[in-house]
Amino acid sequence: MSALTKYKNIIATVLSLLLISGCEELEPIPGQPWRVSVVTPSFYPIKITQAYGVNEEQDWTMPLHGLAQTMRESELESVRTVFPDYDGFGFPISRLTSARGRQLGSANKHLPDSIYIYWTSLINMRFFVTKYDLPQKVKEIMSKGVSFERYDGSLGSCFRTEFFFGMLPNGKAKVWLMGCDQLIYLAELDPAREKDRDQNGTTADEYRQGPTPTPQRVQQRGIEAGVSTIPIPWEKVGKVYSRDAVELLSEQ
Structure with missing residues (x-):
């Protein structure tokens, strides 16, 4: 040669x-690992049986640990310590009122292409799968640091890397992105699938018979609060409670 x-x-x-x-x-x-949090109306809690992110190009699936039960986080009196005027029907979007998921194993900053959440609506014993496909614009927002001034006067960066999913008893879900004192509304999702049992194989009858909270126990929340939760008053459900103003993805 x-x-x-x-x-x-x-x-x-x-x-x-x-x-x-x-x-x-x-x-x-992003400069920080991505996270997923889930909130529900206090009167319509859910149980999460599986959650994970998938990256097709890099061929990985990342389970999320900590997204299991939202009963405790969604208790009416607990939520009112954060939002005193909370009515029990809306979405209380705060890290103090949500079930929070973190990645298993070492922190992976690479973003998923899709996020899947398998969950049970405990008020009516319906089983849903929620899927959110991340648009390229959302990935770019998450990877861009936002400058802020620290207490000592030095400059730092924060990242908007936490997804908040709000789940409703008809299987619909809303998605926001939180971080850097921002709450950005991303999408409203129809259920990707409705199943006849949860991801562990537990049926509605087994939920009603076992130790897991039953529809009757969930309805007791409304009875104790002196309000009617059945039938579901859809005109009240889904109002957003947040300390940060809600911004739109189109405004970013």
Whole structure:
């Protein structure tokens, strides 16, 4: 092989490596790991049986630990310590009123393409699967740091990396992105699927017979509060309670 040919091969290899490196840098990677939180109206709690993120290109599935039961976090008196005027029907969006999921194993800053949540509506014993596909714009927002001034006067960066899912007893869900004193409304989702049992194989009859909170026990919340929760007053359900103003994705 001539010296000129070797030189051309070296140049081609270097250019290929630079191209690969440039593509990797273009991939949105937040400065903090992504998280998922779930909130429900206090009168319509749910149970989560499985949650995970999927990245198709990198071929991984990341389970989320901690997203299981929202009964305790959604108790009316507990929520009112954060939002004193909470009516029990809306979404109380706060880290203090939600079930919060974190990744298993080492922190993975690479974003998923989709997030799946399998859950049971305890007021009517219906089993849903919620799927959220992350748009490219959302990935870019999550990967972009927002500057802020620390108490000592130095500058730092924060990242908007926490998804909040609000679940309703008809299977619909709303999704927000939280971080840096912002709450950005992303989408309203129809259930991706409705099943005849939860992800553990437990049926509605087994829920009613076992130690898991039954529809009657859930309805007791409304009875104790002196309000009617059945039939569901849809005109009241879904109001957002948040310390941060709700912004739209189109405004970002």
